[in-house]
Amino acid sequence: MEFKTQLKTLFNSDASQKILAFAGLIVMFVVFSLASPNFFQFSNIVGILLATAVNGVLALGVTFVIITGGIDLSVGTVMTLSAVMTGVFITNLGLPIPVGVLGGLLTGGFAGWVNGTVISKMRVPPFVTTLGMLYVAKGLALVISGLKPIYFSDNPGFTKIAMGDIAGIPYAVIIFFGAAIVASIILNKTILGRYTFALGSNEEATRLSGVNTDKWKTAVYALAGLYSGLAGVLIASRLNSAQPALGAGYELDAIAAVVIGGTSLSGGEGTILGTVIGAFIISVLTNGLRILSVPQEWQIVVTGGILIVAVYADMLRRRQS
Amino acid sequence: MDKLLISMEGIEKSFPGVKALDQCRFELRAGEVHALVGENGAGKSTMMKVLSGIYAKDAGHIYYKGQEVDISTPRAAQDLGISIIHQELNLMPHLTLAQNIFIGREPRRGMPFLLDEATLNQQTAELFASMHLKLDPQTRVSNLTIAKQQMVEIAKALSFNSEVLIMDEPTAALTETEIEDLFQFIRDLRARGAGIIYISHRLEELQQISDRVTVMRDGHYIDTVTTNEVTTDQIISMMVGRTIYEATPELPDEPTTEVVLEVKNLNQGTALQDINFQLKKGEILGFAGLMGAGRTEVARAIFGADPVDSGAIYIRGQKAEVHSPQQAVWHGIGYLSEDRKRYGLALGLEVKENVAMAALDKFLGFLGWVNKSQIRSTAQYHIDELGIKTPSAEQKVKNLSGGNQQKVVIGKWLTADTDILIFDEPTRGIDVGAKSEIYKLLNELAKQGKSIIMISSELPEILRMSHRVIVMCEGRITGELPIEEATQEKIMTLATARKAIVNDSSPATPAVTA
Structure with a gap:
């Protein structure tokens, strides 16, 4: 009886979508491995993991926002702004690395908090608010950096944050998995996670239940901002520099990863594991097609096609149940 | 029995272009079911939304057990023990029954932000048992019929140990047997000394369940009467301000055989x-x-x-x-x-x-x-x-x-x-x-x-x-x-x-x- 209930809960949950996405990922692995001997190599797998880390971290934050029924278009450029601020703190101001990293994280968190406040208090739609923030953060990154990259050459320890390794696995990858575990705990075990789902499922009902929906919505966007800040630190560390012109377009990859992972754009449903799988699908695809010498332009076309197929498959599943 | 729970006086509320409530009043005693009736747009729901903290009143006073209170948020109403079951169901379809019932007051585990899911489900199961409801706390709301969802709403309201329960058209989506179950709940609650405000369009129900009836029309208070001293037709004419034909069924013409x-x-x-x-x-x-x-x-x-x-x-x-x-x-x-x-x-x-x-x-x-x-x-x-x-x-x-x-x-x-x-x-x-x-x-x-x-x-x-x-x-x-x-x-x-x-x-x- 107990087991049956659990089984039912599992089936009603998004588990079947995850299985579908995971199966897709496995199929890609097999196909690319058969197609090219260069694909299933340790160095290439590490390359895929590393390529997933930054987009994956961004996608984790976006998952929360999308589950509330919102959208965050600003994560890419907020990431850039956070990278630049990290550079300012460490290189320009000469602050210790941990302080600089914290500054980078808080920059992202602050931008997210502003998004959340504008959305919940001023009632500007999330699409517009975060589109505005996309430009603001992009502009600020250019202004603050003076259009030039900020290098971390004087602080050789900084690059270790992403590129140090355990048994050949870069820290960036480990940080990504750690961040995903934290995100999963927040989403499933904490009050913030519960209200994330509640907001996306029926915001008015949540408000009428006495929940301060404005506060929790702001918290969700701030959390997405924090994840952008973390992505900013990772990308700066990996490139050993803060590149102010980078970042636009990352938000779309992040949203694509979330959607491929089965999170519903209409809110109320979604999982962290799904998002992680979604992020891997995108980078495996990009990597595999590159190894098969498919031109980059075509890689983009294929990614778009996969996005639509993934969502279509998910909708077929939903219609059946 | 006669203890006054709620007294609302001189309540005014305007929306752009409409005066929804004009000098309205309402009172509720402990241990009574007080029906609030009126045509659509009479102001019943608005009045109750003022009482439950969803709308802020423009003027007037609300007394709870003799004390003047300020009910400016849904939370404030809940804390006083005033619960409302809305006409449109207010549940989160993607969450489980237990998660819905305890939304906003989830039990925590040690730390203030960690959810205690086991206790949550346990408490919900106990609540359902006390109501003789056979529902699994871990089912998602979206898997339930409208009638069952309604029951979950009622369970949620009861879980607040509310002394005042407002029901806005609770029977609109229920079948006869479900209505009978609901009325039994209501009678039990009344026996325990709770006050129930009952909004309904189904006037035939009032005789079964209510002790007193307050009639509103076009944002005005009309009258409060003891239910068994009036007929349904009298209530109707108070509601519409004129006599309309209601209970006289006209038998339709015979159909053809085609x-x-x-x-x-x-x-x-x-x-x-x-x-x-x-x-x-x-x-x-x-x-x-x-x-x-x-x-x-x-x-x-x-x-x-x-x-x-x-x-x-x-x-x-x-x-x-x-x-x-x-x-x-x-x-x-x-x-x-x-x-x-x-x-x-x-x-x-x-x-x-x-x-x-x-x-x-x-x-x-x-x-x-x-x-x-x-x-x-x-x-x-x-x-x-x-x-x-x-x-x-x-x-x-x-x-x-x-x-x-x-x-x-x-x-x-x-x-x-x-x-x-x-x-x-x-x-x-x-x-x-x-x-x-x-x-x-x-x-x-x-x-x-x-x-x-x-x-x-x-x-x-x-x-x-x-x-x-x-x-x-x-x-x-x-x-x-x-x-x-x-x-x-x-x-x-x-x-x-x-x-x-x-x-x-x-x-x-x-x-x-x-």
Whole structure:
């Protein structure tokens, strides 16, 4: 009886979508491995993991926002702004690395908090608010950096944050998995996670239940901002520099990863594991097609096609149940 | 018994352009069920939203147990022990029952932000047990029927240990047995000294459940009376400020013998089993049954909205292929959903656009150009003919009352030249005055030779309107009664005739495959 209930809960949950996405990922692995001997190599797998880390971290934050029924278009450029601020703190101001990293994280968190406040208090739609923030953060990154990259050459320890390794696995990858575990705990075990789902499922009902929906919505966007800040630190560390012109377009990859992972754009449903799988699908695809010498332009076309197929498959599943 | 729980005095509330409440008052004693009635727009819901902290009042005083209180948020109301069950269900469909009931006050585990899911489910199970509800706390709300969701809402309100419980149209979506269960809860609560404010359009319920009745009209307080000292007709005349005909059922004219629609051996999984019936020209055929009996499923199957496993539909003797709503409309079948806001209307569009929607090709001219003036005149024709109260054909449908919205849907199907109309709960959420207008309209349509299937959970409505009544239970037709023989008791017996005790003597009962 107990087991049956659990089984039912599992089936009603998004588990079947995850299985579908995971199966897709496995199929890609097999196909690319058969197609090219260069694909299933340790160095290439590490390359895929590393390529997933930054987009994956961004996608984790976006998952929360999308589950509330919102959208965050600003994560890419907020990431850039956070990278630049990290550079300012460490290189320009000469602050210790941990302080600089914290500054980078808080920059992202602050931008997210502003998004959340504008959305919940001023009632500007999330699409517009975060589109505005996309430009603001992009502009600020250019202004603050003076259009030039900020290098971390004087602080050789900084690059270790992403590129140090355990048994050949870069820290960036480990940080990504750690961040995903934290995100999963927040989403499933904490009050913030519960209200994330509640907001996306029926915001008015949540408000009428006495929940301060404005506060929790702001918290969700701030959390997405924090994840952008973390992505900013990772990308700066990996490139050993803060590149102010980078970042636009990352938000779309992040949203694509979330959607491929089965999170519903209409809110109320979604999982962290799904998002992680979604992020891997995108980078495996990009990597595999590159190894098969498919031109980059075509890689983009294929990614778009996969996005639509993934969502279509998910909708077929939903219609059946 | 006479302890005053709530006293509201001089309450005023305005919205842009409307004075919703003008010097309104209301009081509630401990251990009473106090009904609040009035037509749509009378201000009942607004008054209760002020009391439950959803709207801020513009002026006036609220006293709780003799103390003046400031109820400015839903939370403040809950903390005082005032709970409201809204007319529209306010649940989060993606969350489980337990998560819904304890939203905003989840038990924590050690740290203030960590959820204690086990305790949450445990407490919910205890709550359900105390209410004799057989529900699994871990089911998602979206998997429940409307009636069960309503029960969850009530469980949620009770879980606050509220002393004041406001119920806004709690029985609108419930069947007779479920209503009886609900009334039992209410009586238990009353016995425990709680005060219950009961808003309802179903005036016949007031005599059963309420101690006192307060009547509101057009944002004004009219009067408070003791229920057993007044008749329903007296309450109605207070509500409408005039005497209208209500309880006098007019027996519709006899239909002809011409069979317009015949359904043969319709099967759809476990939802529909061996459905057979005929519909005659000019007939109103009532479909009675409990929630989930399969009445809506029959309608949707005939309308081609859901696929069936087997069965055939004959229209005027010809076998008809109806596999999509489009084909259904082509055969002259129109379906008026119970949820007209979701499935029947485009709320943001104008009356005339809604009227033309199901038959837009009639208004297409050269190169698909839409003939707007023709749409306008057609819409105006139906506005006059059906008596739709709207300032113009250009009014947005969302600004009309429930009764007038229903008439717009009827106008839409008449425009599409449908002559078999399936009404699913035609008067749900429609107030008394407008209800009798809808009834008149249905009679009128039948007289004109339209054939009508009317699905209704309100037995008085079924008995008043139908020529013939078909009763369903658990996906099967359990009986057919000519109107002369139909009584509430007979219908209820058939509606609860579960498989083991099917009464084979009823005339049209098909052979039940055991």
